[in-house]
Amino acid sequence: MRVIAAMSGGVDSAVAAALAVEAGHDVTGVHLALSQHRQQMRSGSRGCCSVEDADDARRVAGELGIPFYVWDMAERFAEDVVDDFVAEYAAGRTPNPCLRCNEKIKFAAVLDRAVALGFDAVVTGHHARLADGQLRRSVDAAKDQSYVLGVLTAQQLAGTVLPLGSMTKERVREIAAERGYAVATKPDSHDICFIPDGDTRGFLDRRLGTAPGPVVDAATGATVGEHQGTHGFTVGQRKGLGITVGDQRPRYVLGIEPVTRTVTVGTAEQTGVDEVLTGAPTWTGPVPALPFDAVVQLRAHGAAVPCTVSARDGGLAVALHEVQRGVAPGQSAVLYEPDAERGDRVLGQAAVVRAGERHPAR
Amino acid sequence: MTYLDHAATTPMIPEAVAAMTEQLARVGNASSLHASGREARRTAEQSRERLAEALGARPSEVLFTGGGTESDNLAVKGLFWARRDADPRRTRVVVSPAEHHAVLDSVEWLVEHDGAQVTWVDVAPTGEVTADALAAALGDGTDVAVASVMWANNEVGAVSDLAGLARVAHAVGVPLHTDAVQAVGQVPVDFAASGVDALTMTGHKLGGPMGAGLLVLRRDAECTPLLHGGGQERDVRSGTLDVAAIVGLAVATVASTTNRVERAARVAALRDRLVAGVVELVPDVQLNGPPLDAVVAGGPGRLPGNAHLSFPGAEGDALLMLLDANGIECSTGSACSAGVARPSHVLLATGADPDRARSSLRFSLGHTSTDADVDAVLAVVGPVVERARRAGLGRRSA
Numbered sequence: 206m207r208v209i210a211a212m213s214g215g216v217d218s219a220v221a222a223a224l225a226v227e228a229g230h231d232v233t234g235v236h237l238a239l240s241q242h243r244q245q246m247r248s249g250s251r252g253c254c255s256v257e258d259a260d261d262a263r264r265v266a267g268e269l270g271i272p273f274y275v276w277d278m279a280e281r282f283a284e285d286v287v288d289d290f291v292a293e294y295a296a297g298r299t300p301n302p303c304l305r306c307n308e309k310i311k312f313a314a315v316l317d318r319a320v321a322l323g324f325d326a327v328v329t330g331h332h333a334r335l336a337d338g339q340l341r342r343s344v345d346a347a348k349d350q351s352y353v354l355g356v357l358t359a360q361q362l363a364g365t366v367l368p369l370g371s372m373t374k375e376r377v378r379e380i381a382a383e384r385g386y387a388v389a390t391k392p393d394s395h396d397i398c399f400i401p402d403g404d405t406r407g408f409l410d411r412r413l414g415t416a417p418g419p420v421v422d423a424a425t426g427a428t429v430g431e432h433q434g435t436h437g438f439t440v441g442q443r444k445g446l447g448i449t450v451g452d453q454r455p456r457y458v459l460g461i462e463p464v465t466r467t468v469t470v471g472t473a474e475q476t477g478v479d480e481v482l483t484g485a486p487t488w489t490g491p492v493p494a495l496p497f498d499a500v501v502q503l504r505a506h507g508a509a510v511p512c513t514v515s516a517r518d519g520g521l522a523v524a525l526h527e528v529q530r531g532v533a534p535g536q537s538a539v540l541y542e543p544d545a546e547r548g549d550r551v552l553g554q555a556a557v558v559r560a561g562e563r564h565p566a567r
Numbered sequence: 568m569t570y571l572d573h574a575a576t577t578p579m580i581p582e583a584v585a586a587m588t589e590q591l592a593r594v595g596n597a598s599s600l601h602a603s604g605r606e607a608r609r610t611a612e613q614s615r616e617r618l619a620e621a622l623g624a625r626p627s628e629v630l631f632t633g634g635g636t637e638s639d640n641l642a643v644k645g646l647f648w649a650r651r652d653a654d655p656r657r658t659r660v661v662v663s664p665a666e667h668h669a670v671l672d673s674v675e676w677l678v679e680h681d682g683a684q685v686t687w688v689d690v691a692p693t694g695e696v697t698a699d700a701l702a703a704a705l706g707d708g709t710d711v712a713v714a715s716v717m718w719a720n721n722e723v724g725a726v727s728d729l730a731g732l733a734r735v736a737h738a739v740g741v742p743l744h745t746d747a748v749q750a751v752g753q754v755p756v757d758f759a760a761s762g763v764d765a766l767t768m769t770g771h772k773l774g775g776p777m778g779a780g781l782l783v784l785r786r787d788a789e790c791t792p793l794l795h796g797g798g799q800e801r802d803v804r805s806g807t808l809d810v811a812a813i814v815g816l817a818v819a820t821v822a823s824t825t826n827r828v829e830r831a832a833r834v835a836a837l838r839d840r841l842v843a844g845v846v847e848l849v850p851d852v853q854l855n856g857p858p859l860d861a862v863v864a865g866g867p868g869r870l871p872g873n874a875h876l877s878f879p880g881a882e883g884d885a886l887l888m889l890l891d892a893n894g895i896e897c898s899t900g901s902a903c904s905a906g907v908a909r910p911s912h913v914l915l916a917t918g919a920d921p922d923r924a925r926s927s928l929r930f931s932l933g934h935t936s937t938d939a940d941v942d943a944v945l946a947v948v949g950p951v952v953e954r955a956r957r958a959g960l961g962r963r964s965a
Contacts, residue, residue: 233888274888276910320886321958 206325207231208366211311212266212273213260216388217330217369219265220377223329223384226269230453232328233267234273237315239282240399241304242431257349269388276318278310285309287399291412294436297461298535301353302397308356315393316364324463326364330377334370334548338362341548342490342541345373352505355539356555370548409436418466421447423459423475437465440560441476441531450521457531477528480561483520483538488553498541499552500527505531509549521555532560569895569943573872574721574749578776580819584639586777587728589813589822597808598799607810621817621824622768622830623757624783630800633815634780635748635769637793638671641742641782641804642765643715646792647677647910650712650742653789659712661704662697664916665722670715671912688716690916693857694725695868698735698838703851708739716743718766721927723856724873726754728864733762742788748772748780752823753831755866764788768820770812773905774934775819777796779812816889823934834932835859835871838939841930844945849952855914855927872932877914877923881955887929889951895944898929924961 208269210222212234225232236259259275266273274308286306293300316327332343333351340362343349357365371375374393381389401407413436420430430448433436440503442458451458456470481503494516500521502508511526523538536558568957572579579587595607612626621628632638643660650657677683689700696716705711708784714736718728729745732773736743742764750756756866760765769780784803796805800840822880839859847850848886855875878886885941890897899911910924930944 233892272891273889274884276884318885318958321954323954406941 206366207323208326208328209315209324210234210271210328211315211320212236212262213330213394214388214391215330216381216386216391217332217377218332219262219386219388220380221330221368222265222271223235223269223380223386225366226271228368230366231267231327232271233324234262234269234271235315235319235439236262236273236277237282237310238277238279239286239310241279241283253260258355261391261426264370265386265388268345268384269473271335276315278314281314282306282399283308285314286502290397290399291409291436293535294409295413295463297435297463299439299533300388300535301537302399303353303433303505304356307353311413312357312361314363316361320364322522326366328366330367330369331367332369332374333367333551335362335367338490340551341370341544344368344548348374349543349550350551352422352507352528352537352539355489356487356502356552357489358487358503362489406437410434414467420446420468420470422448422450422456423469423471429456432468433453435461435466435468438468439531441535446470457462462525473530476530478560479528479559480532481523481525481529481532482517482559482561483523483555484558486521486540486553489551495521495554500543501565502539502547502555503529503543504536509541509543512540519556529560532557534558534560569940570606571829571895571897571930571932571936571940571944573936574929574931575898576771576777577933578777578823578935579771579815581634581681582822583815583819585715586818588812590811590814593810595809595810595923597952598797598911605752607808611808611810617817617821618781621821622783623759623761624766624779625759625786627786627801628758628783629781630645630784630804631707631808632780632782632800632804633806634771634778635667635746635767636669638767638769638780638782639667639715639744639746641790641793642767642784643670643673643713644677644793645803646713646744646765646788647681647683648791652791654815656710657712658682659684659686661688663690663716665690665694665696665720665725665913666715666717667721667748668942670717670746674715680963683712686711688714688917689945691725692915692917693861694720694723694733694855694913695727695857695863698728698731698844700907701732702735702738705736705741707741708736708741711739711741714741714822716745718747718756719747719754719870720856722911723917724749724866724870725856726750726861726863726866727872729761729763730864733764735852737762745878749818749870751820752827753867753872755827756824758783770816770819771885773819773823775816776812779809779816781816794855794958796860804821830934831867831871833937835867838872838874838930838932838940840938841941841944842876842933844941845874845948848868848945848949849878851879852952853879853923855917855919855923870931872936874930874932875927876930878952878955879920879923879926880959881926881952882958882960883925883927885955886926886951889927889954892954893899893951895947898931899927900934922960 212218290302331350332348334341341349415433419428457476459471460469500509501512513524537554539554540552597607597611603922688704744765746767751768766783794805829909857869910921912922
């Protein structure tokens with residue numbers, strides 16, 4: 206196949222590109238420039254697509270003897286990922302920008318461009334298994350990235366190659382070291398790439414401004430504090446609430462109401478839900494017959510929870526078989542079919558619209 | 568491989584490789600007083616004299632530098648500093664927005680860090696700067712420290728009449744620098760006859776080595792140094808002379824200026840066939856820059872090897888990649904930070920719209936170009952453009 210290897214400059218995508226070359230594909234390396242204000246040097250393990258990262262990617266491509274180009278996707282990224290991220294927070298939701306980037310940039314804008322230019326597929330260094338059109342969790346449970354790929358459709362998966370799903374991160378680093386790549390020991394990136402200082406609240410303050418409002422205790426209705434903007438909060442959050450309540454029990458964010466700028470807090474028990482309502486789902490394959498039993502993951506690195514999925518109001522109603530705490534609207538509910546042998550298979554996903562009240566009877 | 572990026576760098580001519588290689592085996596610092604040093608000095612000075620003759624300058628006006636970027640920085644900043652020191656009212660720099668980044672970013676640095684103001688000279692739609700435009704930007708010249716206008720544009724190939732520009736600048740007492748990196752060896756360049764005060768050139772654009780260039784600087788021009796140290800070059804530039812590179816530079820410059828007329832005619836004929844062939848295959852292609860047969864001051868008005876084309880609806884980036892995959896090497900303009908392509912600032916300066924700028928490609932032919940190179944482009948350009956157009960301009964609005 207003629208493939209584009211998306212090369213971030215990190216060890217995963219370097220090894221993915223190398224494995225694609227060794228598998229006999231005709232590989233062209235592409236680094237995506239996603240930031241409109243590129244930093245010269247990478248700082249710590251945060252951020253990405255600095256010039257230094259592009260140079261790291263170019264260096265590996267040079268060793269592989271493959272063509273290498275930088276594709277400027279900054280404008281698309283700003284609109285589809287960054288602006289969406291800000292708008293979601295403004296609406297009181299908690300988005301996952303990596304998932305959005307996969308949905309709109311890597312496996313949409315990049316894949317579309319690749320196909321238009323005569324390529325068959327895009328290779329990435331995501332940790333997830335993909336074979337016969339079936340997307341499954343990585344063998345490395347700690348590094349599994351199937352959650353942020355859960356939004357891909359069958360058509361997108363048909364143009365995707367994921368060489369790393371059947372190996373651990375440790376093995377990826379070994380392969381890089383065996384080939385002498387300097388990125389073998391490069392730190393993993395984490396956090397949000399377009400917020401290199403890691404200060405999400407500060408970033409949102411700059412984009413949205415501050416707008417004070419009350420923090421209200423759900424049990425008493427009393428105002429227990431003031432905040433500088435609902436965008437500083439996520440459902441389930443405990444730290445940084447800046448409140449004083451009579452009893453010494455910790456409080457968690459239960460709800461965010463941007464119109465009245467009210468943040469509601471409650472006790473740990475009150476954060477529990479056993480039903481999640483979503484928007485319209487996407488599926489990685491044929492649309493399954495509803496209802497069906499599955500397991501659901503409600504945030505990146507979250508637990509897999511047995512559930513029953515049924516249709517409701519154009520979206521899904523996901524009945525959780527175990528109570529979950531801190532389910533934030535805006536996150537994706539990614540549905541899996543358990544498979545201990547070949548890895549849990551991703552069925553599809555839908556964005557959480559509302560987490561239902563806990564039903565004491567269940 | 569079809570190499571059509573000679574404006575980025577062109578292969579060294581064998582005579583320059585031989586002369587330089589011979590020097591690399593020798594020892595001697597041209598500033599040393601012993602026999603080895605004297606021999607190195609003799610070799611360097613011989614090269615300086617040959618360069619001066621080829622460029623219509625006096626040997627004492629030829630300053631060796633590390634290349635075009637250094638020479639541009641030295642001229643723009645050095646002339647600015649010296650002229651402002653002589654009269655503090657002179658804080659203005661007059662420059663064309665189509666200059667190379669070595670000039671533009673030097674000016675920008677002076678604005679940001681040294682209290683300079685900039686007045687932009689209007690660029691003609693075809694990329695050259697006229698005497699009238701420079702005169703308008705200079706005004707009465709009393710507060711102007713330095714003006715800089717390139718001899719030939721690296722992207723669209725437009726040649727300006729530097730003698731005419733120098734007359735206008737001198738009429739209001741302003742020194743004129745010109746970046747002639749693309750011009751030397753391609754069009755007639757005579758330093759003294761042009762009247763310019765400072766001229767940048769470099770070796771690797773005309774068959775010499777990389778990392779070796781010149782600032783040709785009039786004897787009466789005051790220029791504050793950028794690099795301080797041994798003061799080797801008229802106290803304007805310090806650094807041990809790279810004798811081997813200087814020899815390679817001199818051999819290549821003499822060769823390229825000596826055989827310029829017949830080589831330019833041959834290269835221009837190839838270029839004309841390339842453009843005509845592309846027009847036939849892609850009828851809506853747009854030629855940027857001056858007409859192929861333009862004349863300026865009795866010489867070519869466009870660099871003989873330059874073909875700068877816009878392919879509406881296709882992104883230059885995508886075209887470059889697809890041509891590269893077909894073994895054809897060209898450019899989308901000047902390479903930018905980490906390979907991210909931006910719309911050409913030169914095309915934007917000529918008033919082209921950003922889409923036209925983004926869809927442009929530069930083929931630059933040179934001394935090793937052949938009919939087979941032109942044939943190779945014509946064999947694939949049709950399908951390549953069609954394919955790139957399918958990918959569009961990469962934006963939602965497209």
